[in-house]
Amino acid sequence: MPHDDIILSMNNITKKFGTVKALSDVNLEVRRGEIHAICGENGAGKSTLMNVLSGVYPFGSYSGDIVFDGKVCKYKNINDSEADGIVIIQQELALSPYLSIAENIFIGNEQAKAGVIDWNETRSEAAKLLARVGLPENVDTKIMDLGVGKQQLVEIAKALSKNVKLLILDEPTAALNDEDSAHLLDLVRQLRNEQGVTSIIITHKLNEVADIADDVTIIRDGSTVGQMEITAETPLDQDELIRKMVGRELTNLYPDHQANKPGNEYLRVKDWTVHHPLDADRIVVDHANFYVRAGEIVGLAGLMGAGRTEMAMSVFGRSYGSRISGEVYIKGKKSIFPMSNRLSMLGWPMPLRIAKSTV
Numbered sequence: 001m002p003h004d005d006i007i008l009s010m011n012n013i014t015k016k017f018g019t020v021k022a023l024s025d026v027n028l029e030v031r032r033g034e035i036h037a038i039c040g041e042n043g044a045g046k047s048t049l050m051n052v053l054s055g056v057y058p059f060g061s062y063s064g065d066i067v068f069d070g071k072v073c074k075y076k077n078i079n080d081s082e083a084d085g086i087v088i089i090q091q092e093l094a095l096s097p098y099l100s101i102a103e104n105i106f107i108g109n110e111q112a113k114a115g116v117i118d119w120n121e122t123r124s125e126a127a128k129l130l131a132r133v134g135l136p137e138n139v140d141t142k143i144m145d146l147g148v149g150k151q152q153l154v155e156i157a158k159a160l161s162k163n164v165k166l167l168i169l170d171e172p173t174a175a176l177n178d179e180d181s182a183h184l185l186d187l188v189r190q191l192r193n194e195q196g197v198t199s200i201i202i203t204h205k206l207n208e209v210a211d212i213a214d215d216v217t218i219i220r221d222g223s224t225v226g227q228m229e230i231t232a233e234t235p236l237d238q239d240e241l242i243r244k245m246v247g248r249e250l251t252n253l254y255p256d257h258q259a260n261k262p263g264n265e266y267l268r269v270k271d272w273t274v275h276h277p278l279d280a281d282r283i284v285v286d287h288a289n290f291y292v293r294a295g296e297i298v299g300l301a302g303l304m305g306a307g308r309t310e311m312a313m314s315v316f317g318r319s320y321g322s323r324i325s326g327e328v329y330i331k332g333k334k335s336i337f338p339m340s341n342r343l344s345m346l347g348w349p350m351p352l353r354i355a356k357s358t359v
């Protein structure tokens with residue numbers, strides 16, 4: 001695309017972590033004012049590439065070069081890239097739960113007069129930004145009282161306060177329900193159409209790519225394996241995209257379930273209730289019940305913030321939470337173990353391991 005106005009080009013980016021080569025000669029070209037999707041399987045290197053771009057991994061810690069808006073970039077940290085109008089919203093949201101929306105938007109970028117924070121200005125500017133992202137909340141509301149979808153909008157409001165030219169969203173809808181996802185994607189589209197904001201969006205959801213992206217770059221095992229342009233005349237070929245992402249023909253996206261015959265009940269958790277470790281009035285897990293039979297795999301599904309990790313950790317050695325109540329049975333026998341001690345679990349007949357969820 002020689003005639004296009006390229007706002008960003010990343011050329012031959014290679015990044016190693018010790019002996020692990022996370023990125024190998026990756027190329028990315030983004031046109032001004034477009035929504036550019038980056039697709040690839042887990043571990044492909046998408047987040048690493050964006051961290052290189054935004055200075056999280058500073059100049060010198062990778063090889064290759066970055067040109068943004070006509071300028072060669074040698075960012076030492078995230079502040080440097082923000083000064084150029086590149087704002088990244090990380091996979092894990094980085095807001096402070098105990099601060100208000102207004103405080104979060106302007107943290108590190110305070111609205112101050114003569115060295116003193118101007119709260120009237122802070123609150124009225126925050127209110128204007130919330131209106132721009134379509135979030136009808138009071139600016140004094142604490143972040144912890146907002147759902148993930150709304151927190152995501154606060155992150156975007158914060159990005160707008162920094163005069164963003166390139167907005168990077170790393171799997172923004174992974175933890176959102178359909179309605180919140182649709183609102184977020186509409187907003188990204190609106191920023192493009194009305195303010196010419198360029199966006200890079202990392203997502204696994206192919207329908208979102210088809211819906212919102214103008215271009216897609218596909219990364220596999222740390223290398224760029226393809227780029228596809230999406231227009232009204234040439235809509236996204238999802239099969240082609242999947243083939244590029246996984247590197248082989250995929251005849252069956254959801255292979256047949258292999259039947260397994262589980263044994264007898266091994267673990268049962270009854271009426272498990274857990275309160276927040278710092279805010280003992282807040283219920284995080286509310287009378288949860290589940291059981292596990294010998295030899296089976298049990299999935300815990302739920303949106304981010306639903307309490308999956310908290311439930312698992314509170315059962316495992318009570319390593320999360322306060323005011324825990326409920327019962328645990330092992331092979332039908334009620335289990336009693338000392339409170340608040342991870343090591344107490346060593347006495348359990350079965351090693352329970354909790355893997356951190358990555359979804």
Ligand SMILES: Nc1ncnc2c1ncn2[C@@H]1O[C@H](COP(=O)(O)OP(=O)(O)O)[C@@H](O)[C@H]1O
Pocket residue numbers: 017020021022040041042043044045046047048049
């Ligand atoms: N800080 C790190 N230290 C060591 N290895 C890392 C680090 N960050 C990422 N990696 C490795 O780099 C590869 C790419 O990771 P990542 O960019 O997070 O993938 P993606 O975002 O596409 O899922 C993976 O193999 C991952 O294990």
Ligand SMILES: [Mg+2]
Pocket residue numbers: 046047048091170
């Ligand atoms: Mg990632």
